[in-house]
Amino acid sequence: MPDAFRPFVPETLEVAEPAPVVEGSPDAVLVRRTMSAIGSVSDKVTSYFYALLFVRHPDLRPLFPPAMDAQRDRLLKALLTAAEHIDNTPVLVGYLQNLGRGHRKYGTRPEHYPAVGECLIEALAKYAASVWDKETEAAWVRTYTTISQVMIDAAAVDELRAPAWWQAEIVSHELRTQDIAVLTVRPDQPYPFLAGQYASLETPWWPRIWRHYSFASAPRSDGLLSFHVKAVPAGWVSNALVHRAQPGDVIRLGPPAGSMTIDHTRDSGLLCLGGGTGIAPIKALVEDVAEHGARRRMEVFYGARTDHDLYDIDTMLRLKQSHSWLEVRPVVDKDGLLQLPDAIRTFGPWTEYDAYISGPVGMIRSGVNALRGAGIPKERIRHDSVAELVAAG
Numbered sequence: 001m002p003d004a005f006r007p008f009v010p011e012t013l014e015v016a017e018p019a020p021v022v023e024g025s026p027d028a029v030l031v032r033r034t035m036s037a038i039g040s041v042s043d044k045v046t047s048y049f050y051a052l053l054f055v056r057h058p059d060l061r062p063l064f065p066p067a068m069d070a071q072r073d074r075l076l077k078a079l080l081t082a083a084e085h086i087d088n089t090p091v092l093v094g095y096l097q098n099l100g101r102g103h104r105k106y107g108t109r110p111e112h113y114p115a116v117g118e119c120l121i122e123a124l125a126k127y128a129a130s131v132w133d134k135e136t137e138a139a140w141v142r143t144y145t146t147i148s149q150v151m152i153d154a155a156a157v158d159e160l161r162a163p164a165w166w167q168a169e170i171v172s173h174e175l176r177t178q179d180i181a182v183l184t185v186r187p188d189q190p191y192p193f194l195a196g197q198y199a200s201l202e203t204p205w206w207p208r209i210w211r212h213y214s215f216a217s218a219p220r221s222d223g224l225l226s227f228h229v230k231a232v233p234a235g236w237v238s239n240a241l242v243h244r245a246q247p248g249d250v251i252r253l254g255p256p257a258g259s260m261t262i263d264h265t266r267d268s269g270l271l272c273l274g275g276g277t278g279i280a281p282i283k284a285l286v287e288d289v290a291e292h293g294a295r296r297r298m299e300v301f302y303g304a305r306t307d308h309d310l311y312d313i314d315t316m317l318r319l320k321q322s323h324s325w326l327e328v329r330p331v332v333d334k335d336g337l338l339q340l341p342d343a344i345r346t347f348g349p350w351t352e353y354d355a356y357i358s359g360p361v362g363m364i365r366s367g368v369n370a371l372r373g374a375g376i377p378k379e380r381i382r383h384d385s386v387a388e389l390v391a392a393g
């Protein structure tokens with residue numbers, strides 16, 4: 001469909017904005033009633049679920065990180081979010097297929113799913129006792145069976161065409177500021193992806209802890225991949241990548257994911273907002289447009305707290321010099337009075353543009369508001385899932 005933006009299927013369902021479904025199938029109603037009942041004790045459900053799982057199935061313990069506190073409830077949260085959206089089939093199927101493919105890198109096998117389902121349902125029965133009955137249990141069994149089957153099938157299809165993970169050797173490590181590094185890695189086998197996507201990444205120093213990083217370049221003929229990493233407080237993986245990693249170290253990569261990609265069948269202008277290291281996928285998108293040879297108007301707003309934090313401005317200005325269709329506007333915060341999304345209001349009109357936003361979660365949220373205020377409809381604004389970014393810390 002050349003003239004329409006392909007429907008945006010988020011990689012992760014937005015927990016903050018559940019589908020506005022009040023009614024639904026009988027199973028969905030029972031599932032949602034359970035979810036409301038556990039609302040205030042969800043931490044207890046999580047602890048009990050993992051305790052059951054690891055006591056009954058100790059062989060599953062090595063699939064999870066040694067320290068479970070940081071992301072212990074990611075699996076459970078994903079399952080519960082999926083269950084809550086069980087009636088929203090098109091979005092749910094895309095989400096679950098991605099989840100199933102993404103779980104291959106943890107070593108998840110089809111036979112693990114019943115074990116997880118049994119502990120999930122037992123934990124729910126305990127903490128939603130006030131609303132739990134035979135029908136509710138049957139609804140959860142059906143819902144979980146549907147969810148797990150989509151994940152298992154997607155993993156099986158993926159197994160035929162791609163490895164569960166890739167090893168990648170760091171070939172260059174460049175410290176751009178005290179806490180931002182640009183890393184280039186060489187995967188051990190071809191790594192197909194699209195500009196604007198991201199990968200999950202595991203370092204040798206924090207086994208089984210995976211974090212998402214956007215590719216900072218479009219696919220290259222030499223097969224190398226690059227990432228921009230900022231060391232954030234208490235960020236184990238990011239600190240290791242910035243302050244410890246060196247050329248020669250080997251990391252692991254999960255499969256590419258994300259739908260912040262360009263539809264090259266369209267010819268509308270592209271408005272891009274990149275905040276901090278969020279400029280990385282925007283740079284990849286610029287390279288992607290350059291390679292496709294189409295002279296689409298592209299306007300990049302690159303935001304940072306200070307001049308010094310515009311760590312990739314030289315690259316962006318070089319790209320601007322080489323491409324007449326590209327405009328790059330650095331936006332430095334003015335004592336908190338002007339932030340990146342505000343800057344687009346001075347320019348425009350933007351109604352005919354497709355928009356891309358990448359950066360801190362607060363910036364994505366206010367960026368979406370600013371873009372919608374500038375007349376760009378929601379379905380033409382792309383960004384990675386806020387829920388996923390929050391989970392990634």
Ligand SMILES: NC(=O)C1=CN([C@@H]2O[C@H](COP(=O)(O)OP(=O)(O)OC[C@H]3O[C@@H](n4cnc5c(N)ncnc54)[C@H](O)[C@@H]3O)[C@@H](O)[C@H]2O)C=CC1
Nearest residue numbers: 214275276277278303304339340358359360362363366384
């Ligand atoms: N695909 C994506 O969406 C990507 C997201 N990121 C995320 O981007 C973030 C980058 O962090 P830093 O470099 O420390 O960014 P930062 O905190 O230095 O902020 C960068 C820019 O965003 C603006 N900003 C920050 N919070 C805002 C808010 N609440 N409302 C409006 N504008 C706001 C700032 O004014 C600044 O211009 C990380 O959290 C990283 O996870 C990084 C790469 C890709």
